[in-house]
Amino acid sequence: MKDFLRKSARELARALQTGELCSTELTRAYLDRIDALNPKLNAFLYVDREGALEAAKQVDADRAAGRDLPEFAGVPIALKDNMCQRGIPTTCGSKMLEGWKPPYDATVVKRLYAARMPILGHTNMDEFAMGSSTEHSAFGVTRNPWDPQRIPGGSGGGSATAVAALLAPWALGSDTGGSIRQPGAMTGTVGAKPTYGAVSRYGLIAMASSLDQIGPVTRTVADAAALQKIIGGHDPLDSTSLPDEKSCLLQAANEGSAKTDLSGMRFGLVTEMMGEGYSSGVLSVFRRVVEEIRARGAQITEVSCPSLDYALGAYYLIMPAEVSSNLARFDGVRYGNRVLPKSGPVTAETMMRATRETNFGTEVKRRIILGTHALSAGYYDAYYGSAQKVRTLVQRDLAAAFGQCDVLLSPTSPTVAFRFGENTHDPMAMYMNDIATIPANLAGVPAMTVPGGLSEGLPVGVQIIAPAHEDARMYKYAAVVEALAHSDGIQCPIDALEENA
Template structure:
């Protein structure tokens, strides 16, 4: 099936269903303009046509998706009351456990694992009738910022296939940006939803910690991980967030609170004048030096649009953020070391035996972990084990926890001065491939400076497109107090409307729709 060019809206012989937003698809399905089977087939055809070049997916599930779509069509035809987004396809990051569907975490350790149960977010998506197109690529166990650390293949940025899509939710973001899926589910531990969204011109949200269940999400760092939605618009992200959110008795960190109406909040924000009187706090430590000129210019322009629309701009000083990156890269590896200890070759997943010598629990564990984990995972395990070791716990892990407390206090003070805090999502646009080969992981770790503080504090954050720099998307980050996710959607929709009006079209509509054969050949190689 051929596609509609999203830049022109002119059909090229097909239905053009993949060029529509999730909200548009939901409205058309409800009105009977097309069926979920037609929508799902269009997206599967789009995946088939572009996947060689992009590499968004690790597993595509056409049978599962089409069975769900057919069931939704049958129930809708029978007059059943369905979820408003029933029949709209979605892609899942391959950290989301799916019964009967291979779940790998992009690691050799789980290359052939088929789970016996569902993650709560997947159970909710199935119950709502959203066809699941497949499982998307990521950095192994979510450890990375480029999706070059997948054990299976790299994922490429649809805007420029010579650049990375970000990470670790790079596959989920690329699927949305390449019009392979209208909605994607990612996870965010230090910016792993927001940074890929910035690189690919999509909208990504890290909800308040505990507002979306982590049950059935393969853990990286349990006190930092959070499931989040990715879409091409603020309203689409709001719809998926609302579907996934809510208390889950299976998750001890799940909040016992009603789910706000995020879609209504986004609708309010899209109205003229919605930003009038809103205090936008520009965080001193998250702008200026270290940010590429084009990124800073796009951010400043979007901020000027908001100010012209009546928003009040407030400068915020948060001294503790100077230490947030250091604290994160002690706390996160420590939790990684603990969480990944379960992959020992004894219970599930890969099992490798030593090439020589006795076969004992210790030698099997060593052989399995050496064969099953990639370099970045090993690096973080070693760093975390060292930070937790006797004699260093207080000096490193304990000190990092104290910095985390300071960050939380600084955010509390900042939100007394501003309704939301704003910054560029990332200091650069999408990076070219090969930065990982520089041998200096800290150079990439520094790219998380804007996003990490939200995970340390447990507050919600959003990245939305602010425009382009040298033809590549720039992310505009919004941060709100804990449990005020709805505020993000109101302000985010307001900023989105201003940027779209200024450009004459949404940023995502500028995304390319064709890709080179050279990119296809390169994507087929392992990372």
Template structure:
């Protein structure tokens, strides 16, 4: 195993800029690591060897020619397979899109290409990003590098596991109810859900349009900031994209200062239902921040209690409509009915019956029902009202605190299969991450340490007001350095060794 893969993106960028290593060497080291460990982890659905090496070679050539390059040029990245890419298949983790190639690139992918970051491949996910364990992928589950019998979180388990297993220094994820942050928590990595509209959604296959957001996955707060600056900013192809420039996130991460900052502990996101080790690590994090000069205050967001219920009406409603296009008529899987008349309705029905997995069907049915005449007001309508109340709770909380803090998930990684037959238990894993999506505010999860009862990673979540993503990096970087000082290095250094060198 090349020691290169242990480097953060920031360090790799510096080594590349200094000519200590070539982009081809860096990319090849990660491709080798994927070959070595991904049979166990199953983080990747597709490995993009040739193109990644070609892009890396191009970067080396340009650098040799003295061209001005982006800071992350030559730093490789993995992309969640919900985001469309030219030249590689995009499956969304579903049989219904197996083998489909997009004729266009997502805006974020265009930005990666513009920065000349080699794309290592596409990472596994719960089908159409629906799930909290990556077990709902049609192509088999991804395994947690900390314990291969455990889930890596979801839906973006592939991106988080790839970064945790040193298969990639950076990855892109998408977060609708916690799909970047919860996998980050259970794999001991960093994940950020930007402010809604901060990163273009063009080319991210929609689950719930009003909640979805693309964001960075990394092993350090600074690395997420570096990637966030690459992918953020206004996109004329996304009407919900904010007009604001992305802002100085890297600078915020480097500044790392919490003196006099008010940090609000959300009363409703903790206590009962939260594993003891999660609570213990969270309490330690608060103490460290207090020690660094932050003022810890308690805030109450009483309507967060209803967030999960409202989320499970809005998300499936939008998903039921967003997924209607997968019907076998224009692209992807087409299944003909085995007998009976060959009508368009029956072909669509047979295709969707065969192409979608149980969790996707469950949400389509739920959403279709919630939007139906006679139920709309009671379900979708009420859920939108709850959403407004959650936004007001955030407004009130942010009047008292500059950032909010909570555990990212109530538990550490559970065993594969443990919650597969209990959707409600699975849904509860997102209880702390969902409010941010409902209000469009940004959230960051970073490693908080290991729970003593199971030795597995715990996540700490920071939340900031909309458009104040920089605060997350500022506070996150401080907490990260205090924790790493305590641990004597990054948390992932304590992870079990994987692969041939195990």
């Protein structure tokens, strides 16, 4: 069974269809593995053993009865803990929502149910998705299976770790400034942020509404394409949802993986995303991948996007401003676990102050304060308004770059996974981890990471950015990069974890 756990979701689906496996057997194997390794890794905050096995048993019964089933029926999946699942604890990694059970399902959850995929549980994350290391969860850090003394990236470190450590064949994450892609780079997994609006955000507990996007976390590009197809499409419950697009994501990924002659394919290298702040080891892996692409006939063009020098600053004004607005509801009156003041009069104001002081962590408070200041009278135009102008410049620069090439390439993260505590007390150093991923969120364009190689024995991700609505192109070109990287045999060394479990 362990050999099956190493298979891709598509391979597992075929094994279920041919009868090599049954969903109950497969789901139980993942649940048993979670029981064995999660105490070491803390990838899952909640495991729905009963619900997952019941869903798997129903799939097996319907398959035995000869009923038609969706392609991926019976293949288990994990959810980041900010997606509402009715009756299942959903906390956003925060004490504010500890024990809360949503009364409704997110649209992506409904689509997983329709696809008949057992949901294993909810994965750990930085509190309310604020962080780049999963060190800011109220329920403990998640550990990188490549080295348990290192961070797995964030905010979606739980989903990335679950997939890398074979606790789930795939998972869903959310990406506001790189929270799918940066953990993907640091755990050697594939992570995709679709075009903004391509996947419904209904039922995703909002961090920054104009930036948030749900996307797949997988071990292969083809799996990511298949999963986006399952969860994507128009949703009338989401006012930002795009109309249905007829692009064949999986077909595009298959075309890319089969290509050996890359003539006619145009890759762009953004000069502002390869310089200061990037480690020499990361750049070395990235340049090797670029040279292999060039050697197979692709056109490599250097492009400049001057506004990207200001993207990080703009993001850390726009995002906290939206955080300040979205998290105002968590006050102990409308939402959140109420805390009464320990002394003095009990009023609505003192109760709200005690609730937010007790239940919000340091990073959440920092961003709320920063966002409130940026939106305050006298500062709105100087900070928030100026940041939105930079956002427009980023969109224009990227659009101009796509006039010279089909996709853009860059390292996904400026460094490999760092050790716990290295950047915890330096917010600016932590924020720099998102320097390469933020532009795609500001522009609303699709971007994904694939493993490119190893530096210091740790995975390095290569990021592929495509124009808006060109998710199929992103998957095709990502599959090309993935095929080149396979010669390195990038696979998480989890045997030691299993021996010590």
